[in-house]
Amino acid sequence: MTSVLTEPKARQTRVSLPVFRSDFMADAHEASADKRLQTAMDNSVTKRDMGRKTTLAELPDANALRELAGQIKRHTLDHLDYYLELLETNVKKQGGQVHYAADSQQANALIVEIAKRTGSQLVVKSKSMVSEETELNDALTEAGIEPLETDLGEFILQVDHDHPTHLVMPVVHKNAADIGHIFERYFKTDFTDNAQTLAEMARVHLRNRFNEADLGVSGVNFAVAETGSIVVCCNEGNGRMCVSRPRIHVALMGMEKLIPALDDLPVFLKLLARSASGQSLTQYSSIVSGARRPGEVDGPEEFHLIIMDNGRSRILAGEYRDTLRCIRCGACLNSCPIYRKVGGRTYGSVYPGPIGALLTPLFNGLEQHKHLPHASSLCGACFEACPVKIDIPKFLIMLRGDQVKAHITPWAERAIFKLWTVGLRYGWTYRLSQIAQRIGMRLLKDKQGWIKNLPPPVNGWTKQRDFPAPAKEDFRTVYKRYRQQQRQAGGH
């Protein structure tokens, strides 16, 4: 198997995901100090995590079901070539068209070409992280075609020229007042922060646009190879509008979204909404199989499925294949103490949180995203939350190892770990290093016995914490003396 390291240089440096921000440490500090962000995260993300646990408990054996879901995804990935061809065959049997896109440029170009050929001027979009990957909106705009987000959260971000910071709750970083001001500017109306009123404003505005739109773009939660169907799960109903009202429907999917058969679908439907938002199912689970049939009054006249690679085949080929199991539920984000603190923007690209810390370096290369594999305390909460059992901590550790092998880590860190290895190798080197450490640390302590300022390059440790100086004597010395005293006293 190849790995990120053994990839030819040209492929390693090819960026697949857009990079919005690149100073992880500065962004993390800023986000941690942002009280509004912290409040928003506490309100939203922790509630979702609790909801997940509550609704998973409804299932006969949630842990075993997650195991099964992971196995189905692994099986599909191991035979992805077969299932892609099966999906294509069955989509075409229903009159749909299938297009393959090697990268985001091709995906965008395909959609632009379909729009141009069908004379589409307005494209309505339901929530799609894959379209964020490709920056589809920019491509459409440059081609003179108007893209319009219809998910409430995505619509707010579009009018505010911002990016989503969560896979499922895109506008989690904004409060009602923020949104009220955004709508005040956009709709040129009086300010309100009433959520129902704000939603109503968006409904009225978007409703008219659905009727004007020529083309609807949706993402794909699952693609069922056996039936040639795609599944779109949503709560608002905009997903249903996008796949039903316009005369052309384009579904854009990452190639890993496949599942083999219709009887696999309940496994994932029962886990997805529970993991994402603590619901037993989303309000609408749509199974779309092509365009409208003869005699049907509504539904699109044409259905196009675009299957995109954009770097996934590199991951498929290597030891990180299981990261492609991800069903983009956001459960790992909701459970992650780091994400809750630093928010989604800090991760710098399309996918935030633990899964983003894995995928972004895998797609774009470790060099550009050095901090992401370390944006984790390895507590394992993400692994416990993941409905398809991606062992995220294990893969993060592997990425850290890849960084070391590629000499991407700071020289000082490598030097310290080298010294540490030497110190741990033999008993005498260990004792010697302990003596040296004790002497050195005790020189740094203050009158109360605390070390508050370590010198560079380890001064980062004491920027935000103090720790006690080592004791005068180490345990071995104390224990040796204790044993001597015992022997002298006639003990063992």
Place this chain on the structure above:
Amino acid sequence: MAAELKKIDLLDDDARRESFLSTIRQALGHDAKSPSPKPDSRPIRSERLLRQVESDSPQLVNRWIEKARGNGMTVVESTFSRAAEPVIEFLMAHKARTLMVNFSSNPAPAIEEKLVSAGYELHHWGDADCMKQAFKCDASLTDCRYGVADSGGFLVWSDPKFGRSSTLTTAVHIVLLPKRLILADLIDAMPKILSDNNGQMPSNAVVINGPSKTGDIEMKLVTGVHGPKYLCAVILGD
């Protein structure tokens, strides 16, 4: 900003397809040019892990009602002969005067007569202007294919008689669900989509679990974002 797009020729799909599939085959260690072999087996889904409600459960209907109410639906029980009463009551509560009516397989002429007598303006799916009326009407009245007790939802699918819009575009939606059509679990409902359609998938099948909603704004629950704001299920028994 997106880099300038190279013009792509849709007609060159075959070349792109071969290159794409070849890359996947190589990534999996398969022969790049040969069609991919069918897997010998696949993970078996265990009903024990999935089934939340037994199909012979005497509490099927009650379970459905409890879950549907939890999802935000209004649920009323009635008989076939008196079904118009809760329908009219719900319409009055939400000041709805115009209705889009769409029944796929269980038409209810008796209800329609009573609605007309009560002064409601009815439009029917399939009429020449039904697409426009689906957006203009205050409410819609439909049946559904099945109820699904484990989640408290109901299943609809489109065909020449049943539209997508009739369960989607009005602010008020009333669905009639006979008790006998309530299935226990989602794993019972999925095979029905194929078996009731001669082994073919309909163009659009939807499990509807409640009114349109979002928590995007500070996790405050808001209903009626794009789909119906008010959803009432009338459970019909003899």
